[in-house]
Amino acid sequence: MAKLTTPAMERLYKKKKYNTAGVSSPGKEAWKRLIRDKAAVAGLGIIAILLLVGLFAPLIAPYGYQVQDYTAILQPPSSRHIFGTDGTGRDIFSRCIYGARYSLPIGIMCVIVGLLVGGILGVLAAYWLRTPKLHEQGFSYYAHTVNPSSVKFCSCAWIGIRPVVNIDSGSMVEKSKNVGGLYLI
Numbered sequence: 729m730a731k732l733t734t735p736a737m738e739r740l741y742k743k744k745k746y747n748t749a750g751v752s753s754p755g756k757e758a759w760k761r762l763i764r765d766k767a768a769v770a771g772l773g774i775i776a777i778l779l780l781v782g783l784f785a786p787l788i789a790p791y792g793y794q795v796q797d798y799t800a801i802l803q804p805p806s807s808r809h810i811f812g813t814d815g816t817g818r819d820i821f822s823r824c825i826y827g828a829r830y831s832l833p834i835g836i837m838c839v840i841v842g843l844l845v846g847g848i849l850g851v852l853a854a855y856w857l858r859t860p861k862l863h864e865q866g867f868s869y870y871a872h873t874v875n876p877s878s879v880k881f882c883s884c885a886w887i888g889i890r891p892v893v894n895i896d897s898g899s900m901v902e903k904s905k906n907v908g909g910l911y912l913i
Contacts, residue, residue: 782828791819793826 733741762768781788790810791797797817805812811820 778828778832781825782832785825785829789819789822789825791822793823794818795822 762772795818797813797819799817800809800813801817802815803809803813809819809821811824814820814823
């Protein structure tokens with residue numbers, strides 16, 4: 729059977745868009761897109777460094793994570809202790825390096841659990857709701873239900889500063905004055 733090609737396909741072959749089999753794999757396409765994104769490459773590099781630091785922690789850390797030096801309690805950063813020491817004389821830099829061994833697997837497990845729970849809930853919602861508009865509207869449908877002033881107050885309370893409210897938000901100006909907040913004109 730003859731192989732059918734079009735001029736457009738021949739141009740793609742010349743640009744090496746496709747591999748020798750004629751079709752590029754999804755993995756190769758995803759890798760190409762990943763390598764083109766500078767922020768993704770930087771993030772991948774940081775994660776790779778953290779993985780290597782966690783893997784080689786006993787070789788990198790100047791002290792063990794439980795080694796106590798009672799003569800160096802609460803010392804500031806110095807050439808001997810790069811990040812200083814804690815209340816029991818343990819080197820904080822060594823503890824940070826060893827901490828990567830615990831925090832990276834915990835972070836990976838959190839992402840996996842979030843993907844599983846979110847994926848299962850998304851599939852169930854799509855199956856039971858079966859509204860074609862729901863996936864088209866997405867977040868923008870629910871964004872109108874959030875009161876911007878309440879978001880400002882919650883975020884300011886979380887950060888620990890007084891809320892700043894716009895003058896056009898009506899009665900929220902009086903509320904901000906009552907709690908000691910500022911308002912902008």
